[in-house]
Amino acid sequence: MPLLEVSNLEVCFGLRSGAVKALRDVSFTLERGERLGVVGESGAGKSVLGFSILNLLSRPGHISAGSVRFEGKDLATLAPEELRSIRGNRISMIFQDPMMTLNPVLTIGVQMVECLKAHRKISTKDATYIALQKLKQVQMPSPETRLEQYPHELSGGMRQRIVIAIGLLLDPDIIIADEPTTALDVTIQAEIMDLMLNLCEQNNVALILITHDLGVVSQVSQRMLVMYAGRIIEQGPTKEIINDAQHPYTQGLMNALPQMAIPGQKLNQIKGTMPPLQRIPKGCSFNPRCEYVLEVCKHNLPAFTQSGNCQVACHLVAELNQEKLLVKEV
Amino acid sequence: MEAQSNSLVQINDLYKRFSISGDFLDQLQFKGGKLVRHQEHVHAINGVSLEVMPGEALCVVGESGCGKSTVARTVMGLLTPTAGQVSYRGERIDNLSDKQMLPYRKKMQMIFQNPYASLNPRMTIMETLREPIRFHNPALTASEIRDKIHEVMFSVGVDPSWGERYSHEFSGGQRQRISIARALAVDPEFIVADEPISALDVSIQAQVLNLMMEAQEQRNLTYLFITHDLAVVEHFGTRVAVMYLGTVCELAPTKQLFSSPRHPYTQALMSAIPRLEDNRPDYIKLTGEVPTPVNLPSGCVFHGRCPHANERCKQEIPMLTLLSDGTRVACHGVEENRL
Numbered sequence: 001m002p003l004l005e006v007s008n009l010e011v012c013f014g015l016r017s018g019a020v021k022a023l024r025d026v027s028f029t030l031e032r033g034e035r036l037g038v039v040g041e042s043g044a045g046k047s048v049l050g051f052s053i054l055n056l057l058s059r060p061g062h063i064s065a066g067s068v069r070f071e072g073k074d075l076a077t078l079a080p081e082e083l084r085s086i087r088g089n090r091i092s093m094i095f096q097d098p099m100m101t102l103n104p105v106l107t108i109g110v111q112m113v114e115c116l117k118a119h120r121k122i123s124t125k126d127a128t129y130i131a132l133q134k135l136k137q138v139q140m141p142s143p144e145t146r147l148e149q150y151p152h153e154l155s156g157g158m159r160q161r162i163v164i165a166i167g168l169l170l171d172p173d174i175i176i177a178d179e180p181t182t183a184l185d186v187t188i189q190a191e192i193m194d195l196m197l198n199l200c201e202q203n204n205v206a207l208i209l210i211t212h213d214l215g216v217v218s219q220v221s222q223r224m225l226v227m228y229a230g231r232i233i234e235q236g237p238t239k240e241i242i243n244d245a246q247h248p249y250t251q252g253l254m255n256a257l258p259q260m261a262i263p264g265q266k267l268n269q270i271k272g273t274m275p276p277l278q279r280i281p282k283g284c285s286f287n288p289r290c291e292y293v294l295e296v297c298k299h300n301l302p303a304f305t306q307s308g309n310c311q312v313a314c315h316l317v318a319e320l321n322q323e324k325l326l327v328k329e330v
Numbered sequence: 331m332e333a334q335s336n337s338l339v340q341i342n343d344l345y346k347r348f349s350i351s352g353d354f355l356d357q358l359q360f361k362g363g364k365l366v367r368h369q370e371h372v373h374a375i376n377g378v379s380l381e382v383m384p385g386e387a388l389c390v391v392g393e394s395g396c397g398k399s400t401v402a403r404t405v406m407g408l409l410t411p412t413a414g415q416v417s418y419r420g421e422r423i424d425n426l427s428d429k430q431m432l433p434y435r436k437k438m439q440m441i442f443q444n445p446y447a448s449l450n451p452r453m454t455i456m457e458t459l460r461e462p463i464r465f466h467n468p469a470l471t472a473s474e475i476r477d478k479i480h481e482v483m484f485s486v487g488v489d490p491s492w493g494e495r496y497s498h499e500f501s502g503g504q505r506q507r508i509s510i511a512r513a514l515a516v517d518p519e520f521i522v523a524d525e526p527i528s529a530l531d532v533s534i535q536a537q538v539l540n541l542m543m544e545a546q547e548q549r550n551l552t553y554l555f556i557t558h559d560l561a562v563v564e565h566f567g568t569r570v571a572v573m574y575l576g577t578v579c580e581l582a583p584t585k586q587l588f589s590s591p592r593h594p595y596t597q598a599l600m601s602a603i604p605r606l607e608d609n610r611p612d613y614i615k616l617t618g619e620v621p622t623p624v625n626l627p628s629g630c631v632f633h634g635r636c637p638h639a640n641e642r643c644k645q646e647i648p649m650l651t652l653l654s655d656g657t658r659v660a661c662h663g664v665e666e667n668r669l
Contacts, residue, residue, distance in 0.1 A: 041531035087382060155619050156394075185393035185558065185600030187616050190602035194615075212531065242606050256536035257566035263584065266543065267536035267565065270638075272532075273501050 001072060002029035003173060003206055004053070009050050009066035009076075012043075017080055020277045022048045022061065025231045032173065033204040035197075037221030037238060039214060039253075041274055044227040046210045051176045052076075053086050053208070070174075089119045092167040096179040098159035102151040109147030112169060119170055134165040138195060157188035164192070168199060174206045181216065193220055214254060218242045226250045229274055229285040236310025246312040249286050284315065292316050337521060338552050339382040339405060344414035346400050347371040350624070369405070373623045374400040376576040376631075377414075377651070382498060382520070384551045387546065387553040389567035391560060391599070397576040398556045402524045405554060406440050407431055416518075439513035443525035445505035449497040455508055456493035459483065459515050466516045478515065485548075486511040486541055503534035509539065514545060524556045539566060558604050564588050572596045575631040576623055578650060582657035592659045594636050594669065630662065637661045 011023040023045045030036055030062050040046045042196035053068050055075055068075040070091065075083060087093075095101045103111055112131035122130075128147065130315040135143035138161045151159055160180065167175050177196065181189040197220055200207045209221055211277055217224055224241055226234040226249070234247040245251045254260060261267045272289040275281060276296060281288055287297040296315050305318040312318075351357045351370045359368045382388045390398045395662065403409045403414055403481035407423060416424040419444060432492050442448040456525045470478070479560045480490040486507040497505055506526060513521055523542070527535040539562065545551055557563060561568050563584065570587045572580040572595065580593040591597045598614040616635045621627050630648050633639040640662075648660040 041533060127521070157619055185620075186560070186602045187393065187598055190604070193604070213604060214532070215606055215618065218606045220603055237627055251533055254606065256533050258536075258539070258559075258561040263565050266540050269536040269540055270533040271537075273503055273534065283474075 001069065003032045004030040005069040006053065006140065007069070009049075009052060009068060010064045011048055011057065012062060012064035014060040014062075017278065021064075022230055022277060023052065026066070026232055028225055028232065028235060030174065030206050030208065033200070034223065035200060035207040035209065035221045037217035037224035038208060038210045038227060039212065039224060040216050040227035041212060041253075043229075043277070045230040045275055046227050048176055049227070050093065050176045050208065050210050053081060053176060054091055056087075056093075085119070088172075089170045090172055091174040091176065092170070092172040094167045094175060094177040094180045096182050098156065098163045098183070099151065101163050102159060104151055104256055106150075107147065108149055108151065112147070112166055115166055115169055117312065130169065131165075134168050136161075137168065137199065138162075138165045140165070156184055157192065160184060160192055163200070164196060168203070168205075171252055172205060172248060174208065175200070176208045177212070178210045179212070180209070181267055182211070182213070189216070196220070214242070214257065226253070226293070229280050230277060231285060231313065231315045233286065234310060236308070240308055240310055244308075246307050246310060246315050246317045248290050248292055248316070284313075294319075335369055336383065337381040337582050338384045338419060339554070340415075340417040340420075341378060341380045341401070341405060342415040342417070344375050344378045344401070344404060344416070345373075345412045346375040346397070346404055346409060347373055349410045369623055373626050375404070376626065378573075378576070378578055380578065380581070382552055382554055383568075384519075384552055385550060387555050387566055389555045389563040389570045390573055391557055391570060392402035392573035393558060393565055393620060395575075395623065396573040397623075398573050399524050402440070402522045402554060402556045404566065406438060406522050407434070407559050410441075413492045422424065431500055436516050437518050438517065438522065439518040441506075441509050441513050441521060441523040441526045444610075445502055445509050446529075449505055449511055451497055454494050454496055455483075455488070458497070459493075459512055461511060463515050482511045482515045485514065485545070500621065501539060503575075506530060509562070510538070510541060510545070514549070517549070518551070520552045520554070522554045522556070526555075527557070527561065527562065528557065535562075542566075547634060575607060575626065576619065577631055579632065579660050580657065581650065586655060586657055590655075590657075591669070592657055592664050593661050594638055594663065595632050612633050630660075638669055
């Protein structure tokens with residue numbers, strides 16, 4: 001049994017103008033200790049996916065279909081008390097902006113101890129000891145003084161370290177990191193990503209890394225999902241996707257990176273923009289922007305086709321695969 | 331100070347400090363029974379000299395807080411420098427009155443980072459674009475202005491028939507196109523772009539960068555391009571200035587900077603870019619954090635995080651020196667041939 005199994009997840013936001021589906025038919029699994037990257041542009045639904053795993057969606061958002069099974073228990077239908085014993089304890093989450101995550105009026109120490117005490121029967125002294133250990137694990141300089149400090153006294157990189165330390169406090173099985181380094185500078189980003197990678201490897205923690213940065217994903221994750229307009233359009237081993245992306249959108253995303261173009265030449269752009277969720281086109285949601293659009297793309301939703309070790313939702317890839325098979329048979 | 335005749339914009343030994351100690355009463359403190367005035371400053375720029383050549387795209391890169399946006403704003407005259415000069419075609423412009431500045435405003439335009447904040451939400455696109463054209467060209471008739479608006483909207487790929495819409499009806503990428511159109515509307519020679527694409531998605535970034543490069547070719551523009559994204563710089567820049575804590579630590583032609591970065595900070599910055607590569611390359615680890623610009627470190631501002639720092643680096647401020655290959659580096663190590 002996989003550690004986490006998301007199947008046919010659908011998330012709906014009920015708006016005055018009608019219900020909007022932010023996620024449609026999302027399915028994937030996560031094994032213990034595995035690192036999974038989730039990539040997509042803003043509005044693709046990657047953060048909603050992160051939130052819905054822990055059922056943290058607030059009104060008007062809700063899981064309207066599908067299930068999120070963690071060790072066999074469906075988190076989508078779990079009672080609030082039971083869910084609370086999993087949140088932060090077995091599955092913890094790291095958000096983009098560390099200033100928004102930390103409470104500005106409590107010291108770091110109080111916040112860390114509070115978190116431990118909420119989940120375990122433990123004395124303040126022992127909790128402080130664990131907090132100190134975790135701060136040392138994230139290579140926080142002078143951890144003892146940090147416990148007495150308030151979040152505003154620390155720099156962005158240090159705050160994110162604290163948030164990671166809090167995420168690790170209860171030795172979770174899964175960490176969901178939603179754009180953990182987007183608010184940080186490149187040199188700090190490299191440090192934090194390295195740290196997270198090491199901690200996950202050492203403690204055998206599974207990581208779901210949500211980001212728009214293909215570079216980060218390619219270096220950290222073993223498997224990746226590419227999302228577009230609320231659906232997974234390609235998933236598979238990171239190496240395979242980075243080296244040989246199948247879906248035209250993934251290819252376009254990769255080619256649009258400045259490092260893929262010859263300096264001074266025009267960048268390869270994907271025309272148009274992602275449609276708003278209220279106006280997702282019929283058929284394949286990428287079809288108006290796709291260079292290789294076929295007639296069938298405008299009417300039918302593509303199913304996943306196996307291509308190597310990857311699964312791709314694209315009619316063209318499916319057709320090409322079919323042709324290859326035919327050639328083989330002949 | 332000899333102003334070189336061939337540079338379009340010249341920044342000479344620029345300093346900018348911001349007071350963070352509040353107003354006069356806030357600055358008063360009791361110390362040892364006496365009332366003393368205590369002031370603290372953020373040293374945002376400390377002696378920056380740059381030249382922008384006509385037709386080039388000079389990129390300024392650095393981490394947040396290194397003063398790159400302050401440089402952009404000071405060049406545009408949005409901030410007054412504490413010391414130093416800014417010249418445009420040899421004429422000093424940093425000490426001009428608003429009225430004297432007017433002819434320069436038409437030649438220099440700025441594109442801001444956040445297209446959600448830089449467009450007035452209560453104006454239609456037409457009004458947004460009409461304002462600068464009418465202000466800077468009072469002689470034009472209404473129909474000439476309309477033609478001009480249509481021309482710039484067309485050139486940035488926004489359908490002129492959308493002119494009656496408000497900015498909230500557009501996506502981020504389209505809004506940034508409109509801000510570019512607004513900058514191009516008065517036919518400037520020089521555009522300062524402060525992180526114009528960092529608020530946009532990758533696929534949209536490519537569109538906007540392409541648009542800016544097209545505009546550069548067609549209108550013979552000169553850019554001062556502020557960004558934190560080195561990958562963009564490699565693609566876009568003619569020359570690159572790397573800033574750290576308010577000083578320029580390396581200035582070189584783009585190709586050269588990327589093939590052989592000299593300053594230890596530039597090297598660390600380059601190795602930290604996440605790239606689409608199979609194996610994770612070993613990056614140069616910087617220890618510690620960027621020091622606060624309130625109390626600047628003595629000597630080289632980078633010495634606290636530099637793996638090669640020695641006694642001299644802690645005491646003496648390195649000057650930007652020209653190397654034989656055309657790179658300018660402010661580093662004692664490079665100067666002494668240690669690095």
